[in-house]
Amino acid sequence: MNMMGKIAPALPDLEPGHPCFDCAVRELAVCGVLEAAALRAFKSSGPTVHYKAGDTVVFEADEAANVYSLTAGLLRLSKLLPDGRRQIAGFLFPGDFLGITMEEEHAFTAEAVAPSTLCKFPRSRFDQMVASNPQLERRLYAVAAHELAAARQQLVLLGRKTATERVASFLLMISGRCTTRQGAEIDLPISRIDMADYLGLRIETVSREISALKVARVIQLTGRQTFRIIDRNRLDQLADGE
Amino acid sequence: MNMMGKIAPALPDLEPGHPCFDCAVRELAVCGVLEAAALRAFKSSGPTVHYKAGDTVVFEADEAANVYSLTAGLLRLSKLLPDGRRQIAGFLFPGDFLGITMEEEHAFTAEAVAPSTLCKFPRSRFDQMVASNPQLERRLYAVAAHELAAARQQLVLLGRKTATERVASFLLMISGRCTTRQGAEIDLPISRIDMADYLGLRIETVSREISALKVARVIQLTGRQTFRIIDRNRLDQLADGE
DNA sequence: CGCTCATTTGAACGGCGTCAAGAGGAGTGG
DNA sequence: CCACTCCTCTTGACGCCGTTCAAATGAGCG
Numbered sequence: 001m002n003m004m005g006k007i008a009p010a011l012p013d014l015e016p017g018h019p020c021f022d023c024a025v026r027e028l029a030v031c032g033v034l035e036a037a038a039l040r041a042f043k044s045s046g047p048t049v050h051y052k053a054g055d056t057v058v059f060e061a062d063e064a065a066n067v068y069s070l071t072a073g074l075l076r077l078s079k080l081l082p083d084g085r086r087q088i089a090g091f092l093f094p095g096d097f098l099g100i101t102m103e104e105e106h107a108f109t110a111e112a113v114a115p116s117t118l119c120k121f122p123r124s125r126f127d128q129m130v131a132s133n134p135q136l137e138r139r140l141y142a143v144a145a146h147e148l149a150a151a152r153q154q155l156v157l158l159g160r161k162t163a164t165e166r167v168a169s170f171l172l173m174i175s176g177r178c179t180t181r182q183g184a185e186i187d188l189p190i191s192r193i194d195m196a197d198y199l200g201l202r203i204e205t206v207s208r209e210i211s212a213l214k215v216a217r218v219i220q221l222t223g224r225q226t227f228r229i230i231d232r233n234r235l236d237q238l239a240d241g242e
Numbered sequence: 243m244n245m246m247g248k249i250a251p252a253l254p255d256l257e258p259g260h261p262c263f264d265c266a267v268r269e270l271a272v273c274g275v276l277e278a279a280a281l282r283a284f285k286s287s288g289p290t291v292h293y294k295a296g297d298t299v300v301f302e303a304d305e306a307a308n309v310y311s312l313t314a315g316l317l318r319l320s321k322l323l324p325d326g327r328r329q330i331a332g333f334l335f336p337g338d339f340l341g342i343t344m345e346e347e348h349a350f351t352a353e354a355v356a357p358s359t360l361c362k363f364p365r366s367r368f369d370q371m372v373a374s375n376p377q378l379e380r381r382l383y384a385v386a387a388h389e390l391a392a393a394r395q396q397l398v399l400l401g402r403k404t405a406t407e408r409v410a411s412f413l414l415m416i417s418g419r420c421t422t423r424q425g426a427e428i429d430l431p432i433s434r435i436d437m438a439d440y441l442g443l444r445i446e447t448v449s450r451e452i453s454a455l456k457v458a459r460v461i462q463l464t465g466r467q468t469f470r471i472i473d474r475n476r477l478d479q480l481a482d483g484e
Numbered sequence: 485c486g487c488t489c490a491t492t493t494g495a496a497c498g499g500c501g502t503c504a505a506g507a508g509g510a511g512t513g514g
Numbered sequence: 515c516c517a518c519t520c521c522t523c524t525t526g527a528c529g530c531c532g533t534t535c536a537a538a539t540g541a542g543c544g
Contacts, residue, residue: 079398083483087401089394102387108394137379144386145344151393152331152350156321158400159329159442163500192523200401202501207524224509224522241325405532434491447532449492466490466541 019043028095029069030143031119033135042129046121051112057098060109067099067126073116074189077108078197088198090150091190093177099123100144114189158200161241166199167209168239171219175229188225213238261285270337271311272385273361275377284371288363293354299340302351309341309368315358316431319350320439330440332392333432335419341365342386356431400442403483408441409451410481413461417471427468455480 014021014036020043026032034042046066051057057068060079075092089108092098098110098118121129130136157166171186178187192203199206213219218235220228229235256263256278262285268274276284288308293299299310302321317334331350334340340352340360363371372378399408413428420429434445441448455461460477462470471477 077394079394081398081402081483085402085483087398089397100387100390102384103391107391134376134379137376137383141379141383141386142344144383144390145342148342148386148390148393149345149349151390151397152319152321155331155393155396155400156323156329158397159439160323160327197401203523204502204525205500208500211524241323241327444533445491446493446534450532453492 014039019048023071025069025071025095029071030097030136030139031069033139034133038129038133042121043119045125045129046119049118049120051116051118053112053114055112057110057112057116057118058106060107061105064099064101064104064106065123067097067121067123068118069121070094070096070098071117071119073118074113075110075116076113076194076198077110079108086197087200088194090147090154091198097140097143099126100140100147113191113194163199163201163205163209164212165239165241166201167195167206167213168218168235170195170199171213171227171229172235172239185222185226185228188227256281261290265313267311267313267337271313272339272378272381273311275381276375280371280375284363285361287367287371288361291360291362293358293360295354295356297354299352299354299358299360300348302349303347306341306343306346306348307365309339309363309365310360311363312336312338312340313359313361315360316355317352317358318355318436318440319352321350328439329442330436332389332396333440339382339385341368342382342389355433355436405441405443405447405451406454407481407483408443409437409448409455410460410477412437412441413455413469413471414477414481427464427470430467430469 018040020026020031020039023029023031031039031042048071049068051073057075058064058066070092072094075096075098077089077092078086079089080086091113092110099106101107130140157169161169174188174190175186178189190198192206195201196203196206201209210219210221213235214221216234218229218231218238220230222228258264260282262268262273262281265271265273273281273284290313291310293315299317300306300308312334314336317338317340319331319334320328321331322328333355334352341348343349372382399411403411416430416432417428420431432440434448437443438445438448452461452463455477456463458476460471460473460480462472464470
């Protein structure tokens with residue numbers, strides 16, 4: 001039943017002019033399971049759209065008329081309580097799929113954290129593609145199962161972990177997701193506010209915890225948006241509360 | 243794309259002797275989408291198993307060799323941190339499916355909260371059934387999407403809601419899930435410890451919040467395991483932090 | 485009745501939030 | 515180059531919500 005990680009073969013028969021030809025995440029995204037012919041039909045059903053940082057892709061409670069595949073950038077999924085409290089349920093990285101729902105409306109708002117590019121498909125058209133491509137259906141299930149596991153892992157963090165453990169866990173997650181450049185320098189494309197709203201903390205607490213990790217020589221801030229892990233083992237320990 | 247809630251037709255051609263014939267949740271469960279013939283083949287691939295309250299159905303980190311459909315009882319999905327802290331990620335009610343994962347191991351422990359009955363299927367056999375029944379695949383995706391939405395909703399609760407809001411939300415959830423008997427009496431088959439571990443609180447806090455709701459005449463405890471909602475509107479307000 | 489275990493209640497503590505001020509960059513204009 | 519503003523992030527002081535520790539109450543059951 002394991003299909004995550006099984007990567008579709010290269011598609012040498014896809015012509016260079018096709019928009020998917022040089023897609024950086026083609027094998028990662030849901031489209032990765034499609035044959036060249038199916039991919040052509042698929043892609044032709046929707047445009048590529050761009051959003052700049054801060055833009056809203058879909059509003060919570062909007063009709064779920066489209067689904068998206070993120071090819072570049074970074075999105076956040078969030079929900080706002082009536083009094084202004086906000087919780088971020090997760091981040092979408094390139095290759096991730098936006099629109100896993102059986103409901104008529106979206107349950108969360110999706111906003112661009114960084115300038116982002118997405119392939120946009122009308123839901124009706126997408127459903128047809130899914131119906132006629134069993135592998136796509138299977139891939140969607142795999143993606144949903146993966147997201148579910150991640151969400152449940154986050155439940156443990158929010159329900160039972162301390163501020164120190166949450167921040168340490170977050171930095172480890174980022175280090176696994178964000179391109180580590182030369183010298184293990186890690187990009188941190190997320191503001192303190194977004195970190196706080198993802199971790200169920202306030203920005204002051206996040207800032208204090210990061211400072212503490214810095215003082216303890218576990219990490220090193222190499223720039224406003226970059227850091228370096230000095231003591232990986234210690235960070236692992238802190239994340240697990242040891 | 244909406245398939246939740248679309249109930250399969252009755253199956254008059256299923257013989258009375260078949261184990262699924264009088265299954266209380268047949269139309270609710272994943273099996274609900276199967277034709278009588280497919281259902282026969284499906285059911286024959288695994289036995290019915292029983293667990294008493296407290297028993298473990300699958301251990302976290304166990305090999306995911308089987309999948310299950312819960313026909314009666316109540317399960318909890320939980321994870322234990324090394325130092326004993328525990329978080330319950332969700333409860334499974336009759337009709338729910340256990341085994342949504344693409345990994346080789348289970349990520350959470352599943353234990354019986356009440357005496358429970360499950361249909362057990364070897365994963366390999368189940369995958370075959372899924373492969374040859376597209377509707378089953380679609381149903382599984384729908385179930386996963388539904389669970390994902392529920393988990394993300396719980397993220398908001400754990401990350402941003404107060405103790406009062408959490409307990410009020412929980413009682414409302416239970417009132418929607420548990421058979422309300424005569425006089426709107428609601429069964430509460432979950433201990434304070436499980437409530438606390440689900441809500442990210444301590445049992446003393448849960449107890450205090452319930453007492454406060456009782457004193458405020460919002461609910462009424464009619465027994466150790468049953469309660470009644472006196473002021474539904476107020477409970478809704480409290481759950482949303484108004 | 486007496487044991488055990490779940491739940492409730494009380495009192496004091498502490499981690500994280502709140503409020504407030506300061507530090508550090510990035511951009512703009514002189 | 516500095517001066518100024520804006521904004522994010524950091525740091526400090528204090529307060530509160532939920533936890534911790536402790537004990538009482540109550541339900542189930544031999």
